[in-house]
Amino acid sequence: MKVLIPCFFVSLLLLRSITAAGSDTMTCIQNVYLSNGEIQTVWGTLEMEDIEIGAFHNDTRTIEFKHSWSKADFSLFDWKFIDIFLRRYMDNTQKLLRKINEELGIEGSYLIQAWAGCSSSSDDYEGLTYRVAKDGEDLMYLNVKEGVWVAGNASHSQGFQRILKKEKAITETIINILMIYCPSLAAVYSALGRETFARKIQPQVYITKTFNPDKVICMVTGFYPKPINVGLWKENKMEDAISTMTLPNGDGTYQITVLINVHFLEQKSVYCRVEHSSLKEPLIVHLNKEHHNLIGLVVGTTVAVVVCVFGLACFVYKLYKKHK
Incomplete structure (x- = not known):
């Protein structure tokens, strides 16, 4: 047996x-x-x-x-x-x-x-x-x-x-x-x-406040292989968090997002801690130093989407005029 x-x-x-x-x-x-x-x-x-x-x-x-x-x-x-x-x-x-x-x-x-x-x-x-x-x-x-x-x-x-x-x-x-x-x-x-x-790609880490001042999110993206540990910490203690599944990006890498509730007056000591096989030691990113990165990422993505939509609209309009 x-x-x-x-x-x-x-x-x-x-x-x-x-x-x-x-x-x-x-x-x-x-x-x-x-x-x-x-x-x-x-x-x-x-x-x-x-x-x-x-x-x-x-x-x-x-x-x-x-x-x-x-x-x-x-x-x-x-x-x-x-x-x-x-x-x-x-x-x-x-x-x-x-x-x-x-x-x-x-x-x-x-x-x-x-x-x-x-x-x-x-x-x-x-x-x-x-x-x-x-x-x-x-x-x-x-x-x-x-x-x-x-x-x-x-x-x-x-x-x-x-x-x-x-x-x-x-x-x-x-x-x-x-x-x-x-x-x-x-x-x-x-x-x-x-x-x-042998293919190991280090993650990019972005940490920011949300529109709700008592919520903090950490977005980790662009890493490979898939297994990863991500946590939001405050004063050297990992907080209870809500996490998405590890999702695929279009380029073969992965992404994951973690969110915690923490009063805005206590957010100075919040940081995101990431462990991945591509890293020799855990990667730590503090909220008060790097939170603008994700905002820039979101703004940049939004601008890119607007430009693409505007360009598509112009193309359709010209095509319409040509066949009118």
Whole structure:
């Protein structure tokens, strides 16, 4: 029986004796949503250096590759193997989780998440990770070196740990994948996607007051890759904020906006703090120094739009006069 590890198995056919320059991190993230012991949906992603290169979902039972190089040379036989594995995986996972539900008496719905990670360097054993969460709380993790499960702080952590200790075959399978297959696969993707992983664009940060004097927003744009941490801070403490999703720009980069409520008399100490893989250290922009940048950006954009609209109107008018 195999559990929580489809990302690696569906990619084992890509293994090659390729040595990648440098070292990159590969992560497989899987989500399983259950209701009364029955799997409702399963979805997951395969990432290298925070860049999503593959995804799967049990509704379609197929793998979606996000980059042309990430599919490599899968043949029709490979795809049949993947399809067979996914179906068996779904059945085996459901049997194990149903068993856990029955033994622990878990009722209702919950989400299981698993993260498995390794480095493209076969010598980086310290980078081998396998963690599991339940409804966003640490459920347990696998100590790869010692081959033991360590319980977390989530409800039923002890119960999950006790049951997994008995499943020796599952533990051995996960360890073998992390120590043997995962680094080899990461090396393949690291070599094939070297140009993509090397592309890092630093974010542009603009912080300003809104028309409401008690609101401050921070707009971060033009960055790549997508993962980023943005927060608005006051007096060295991060404030509760409202944030948009990370959205794509037209040039392949991304943007995100964060807003907080803070009295205008307390805004002198407000600053925007940004963490991104393109930065060696967090980027901090204070409101009282840089807030005019966003205003200039908005004004400049507005002027550009007005000019474009005016130009279009002139063109239409001339065209109308020509054919009148």
